[in-house]
Amino acid sequence: MTPFGLCDRCRHQRLVTSGRGSTFSMCERGLQDPDWPKYPPMPVLRCPRFAPRQEPD
Incomplete structure (x- = not known):
């Protein structure tokens, strides 16, 4: 799989x-x-709209 950086x-x-x-x-x-x-152009290294994924409980 291709790494997309911060995404x-x-x-x-x-x-x-x-x-x-x-x-x-x-x-x-x-x-x-x-x-x-x-x-967006890849890989994304910085993003002002980054929001971490919620980890499943």
Whole structure:
């Protein structure tokens, strides 16, 4: 699997797999905020909208 940097630990990340089998990291914040990229350049090292994933209990 490709490392996507900070996104790999963020609750806003959704992994999208193309019909050809490539995997992309989509930021769901981009669906709500038109000024935020849905597919930011990888790897993301810093992000002001980073939110850690909730670990299952």
